[in-house]
Amino acid sequence: MIQIEHVSKTFSGKYGTVHALDDVSIHVEKGDICGIIGFSGAGKSTLIRLVNGLETADSGKVTVCGKELSTLKKPELRALRRKIGMVFQQFNLLESKTVYHNIALPLILAKTPKVEIDKKVKEVLKIVELEDKKDTYISQLSGGQKQRVGIARALTTDPELLLCDEATSALDPQTTESILKLLKKINRKMGVTILLITHQMQVVQMICNKVAVMESGKIVESGSVLEVFGSP
Ligand code: ADP
C-alpha cells in the first residue's frame, strides 16, 4: 500500500538546514494499522505530507497504492488523493456549518449529484454512529463527536488508505479510546489501511500492528508492536 524507500527531505531556513527525513524506509501493507511515533520535530508530519503528495522527496522513492508519486502528473495525483482520507488533530471542520454540510463538502466540490451525496452522508454517519447529529452545528459537538465527523468526511471518497495526523491528541483518554475503537472497526470491516502519526505510546499499543519510532528524521526502530515494545 505504501513503500517509502531511502527517502530524505531537508528544509533550509534562517537557522540552517534541517534534515526532516534522513534515509527513511517504511513499508505499509494492505490491512495494516501502522503507527509512526516520535517527539515533536521528529519528522512525522513531513512523512505524512510526502505520502499524500503535499511535499516531494529530495531523494528516494515514495510509492502509494502502486503509484510512484514522482512520476504522477497533476490529474493522476488528484485521482490518487481520492483514495486517501485524512484525519487531523484539530478536526479542520467548519464550526458554523452542520455535520451534513461538513461531510458533504468534498462531494459537493467533486460535483456529485445530490441524491448520491445524501446517500453517502447517511452511510458514513452510520459508520461513525452519529446518525442523529446530521443537522447539528459543529460548534455544538464535543471533541470526540467532532473527530467522528472528521473521520466520516474522510470516508466519503471510499479511501483505501486513512492518514491520521495526531487524530486523538486533542481528546481525553476515554474519548481517545472510543475513537481508536472506531478506527479499528473501519480497518477490520472496511479493509481500510491506516497510517497514523502520534506522540502517544498508548495509541500505538491500542490499535497498531506495526510501529516505527522516529527521532531527528530517522527511523530508529521498526517492526511489529510486540517486537518494538515487548509484551504489555
Ligand atoms: P513532527 O511532525 O514529528 O513534529 P515535522 O515533520 O513537522 O515533525 O518537522 C520535522 C523537522 O522539519 C522540524 O525540525 C521542523 O521544524 C522542520 N520542518 C518541517 N516542515 C518545514 C518547512 N516547511 N520548512 C522548514 N522546516 C520545516
Ligand code: ADP
Ligand atoms: P504539527 O505539530 O501538526 O506537525 P506544525 O505546527 O509543526 O504542526 O506544522 C504545521 C505546518 O507547518 C506543517 O505543514 C509543517 O510542514 C510546517 N512547518 C513545521 N515546522 C516548520 C518550520 N520550522 N518552518 C516552516 N514551516 C514549518
